[in-house]
Amino acid sequence: MTQPGTGAPPPLEGVRVLEFGNLLAAPCAGMILADLGAEVVKVEAFGGDPARELQTAAFMGTGTSPTFLAFNRGKRSVALDLQTAEGMEVARRLVSRSDVLVESFRPGVMDRLGIGAETLLAADPRLIYASLSGFGHVGPERGRRGVDLVIQAESGIMSVTGQADGPPTKVGFTVVDVAAGHVLAQAILAALIRRGRTGGGDHVTVSLVDVALHLQSAPMTEYLATGTLPPRCGNAAPMTAPADLFSTADGHLVISAYLDRHWRQLCESIGRSELPDDPRFVTKVDRVRHRDELVQELEATLRTDTSRGWMARLQGAGLAVGMVKSYADIESDSQVQAMGTVISVGEERPFRTVRLPAQFASWSPQHRLAPPDVGQHTDEVLREIGFGDADIARLAASGATRTAAAAT
Numbered sequence: 551m552t553q554p555g556t557g558a559p560p561p562l563e564g565v566r567v568l569e570f571g572n573l574l575a576a577p578c579a580g581m582i583l584a585d586l587g588a589e590v591v592k593v594e595a596f597g598g599d600p601a602r603e604l605q606t607a608a609f610m611g612t613g614t615s616p617t618f619l620a621f622n623r624g625k626r627s628v629a630l631d632l633q634t635a636e637g638m639e640v641a642r643r644l645v646s647r648s649d650v651l652v653e654s655f656r657p658g659v660m661d662r663l664g665i666g667a668e669t670l671l672a673a674d675p676r677l678i679y680a681s682l683s684g685f686g687h688v689g690p691e692r693g694r695r696g697v698d699l700v701i702q703a704e705s706g707i708m709s710v711t712g713q714a715d716g717p718p719t720k721v722g723f724t725v726v727d728v729a730a731g732h733v734l735a736q737a738i739l740a741a742l743i744r745r746g747r748t749g750g751g752d753h754v755t756v757s758l759v760d761v762a763l764h765l766q767s768a769p770m771t772e773y774l775a776t777g778t779l780p781p782r783c784g785n786a787a788p789m790t791a792p793a794d795l796f797s798t799a800d801g802h803l804v805i806s807a808y809l810d811r812h813w814r815q816l817c818e819s820i821g822r823s824e825l826p827d828d829p830r831f832v833t834k835v836d837r838v839r840h841r842d843e844l845v846q847e848l849e850a851t852l853r854t855d856t857s858r859g860w861m862a863r864l865q866g867a868g869l870a871v872g873m874v875k876s877y878a879d880i881e882s883d884s885q886v887q888a889m890g891t892v893i894s895v896g897e898e899r900p901f902r903t904v905r906l907p908a909q910f911a912s913w914s915p916q917h918r919l920a921p922p923d924v925g926q927h928t929d930e931v932l933r934e935i936g937f938g939d940a941d942i943a944r945l946a947a948s949g950a951t952r953t954a955a956a957a958t
Contacts, residue, residue: 558912560587568648573601576654576682577621578731584624585906585915592625596952598924620903622921623895629925629952636950643935654682657692667753677751678741682734686757696758698724705762713784730761791837797849801857802874819867820851896920923954
């Protein structure tokens, strides 16, 4: 395999992105574009992106937020009051030199500010205007606030997650927000390609609920064909067995061996060659029907050795098996280290996080620009878009702009 390089320029070099994005999804999209080489300017209110306040107990007192760190590298921050005429003067000038605008306000907010898609595309038909919302930009619920947890509930994700005899359960991280960020970035890239061919911009819209439903395309398709609601199956694959979580002597494994040849290989590998001929387990349908008994039979043997012991034996037999790992396990994992998945970002205040999942043979991101303080680059960016020192002083005095130094 070709190793990622650093020689060629990144694919989005020269593309200017203006981000009016808060929390996770839109900032995730902006960060992806920055990783791909775009120049991203993040517009924040004086209080900053609310993601800056999302801290766990472990992070309290650090003065920052893991959520903000995770999705805002590679950007510069400009602090504006968009409720002032002077702040909007700056915003419009920023728009005029941008190729892409990303926003995640509720539908209608940008229109009321005078920088909605219709207005800006009329002024600049080459602009790519990307809007993210919770429940879509049309329909009776277009104005609803939608955060990841609410969307997991309303999209059906929670209804199919959890134990069969337990309550609906959310996924253990903000899966919809992050997936929506990737979808929004993908749509922006498609619009940039189209603009390169036709010269025309576009208004791209993505909603969290659409993304959540798309993530469930397979079970939704089954339901739409049959009218049968999928049950909650805990850690089991609903249509096959064995494809489950199993206890070992010191932890847990997941084993997926539902094809007949894999099922027989599993039984041979653990010394239970009699199980394939057990009337309860002869066919895949039988094994699904008697899943609880099947798990009990397999766990009776799997509990006699450690997870690593079984991993070596089952991987050696060519079976699909995985150990349930903690983040501490992942950090020290030799495969993760070989892939360079955990990276260090920033030079003055470096922190570790997770890189963009795609790699390229010709270039690789350098991750030198750490997530910014609120307004860290206000004056710098204002100079770049034509404001002189007197104008910058006037804007600050009017309360339209703020720098990081002024905020502290």
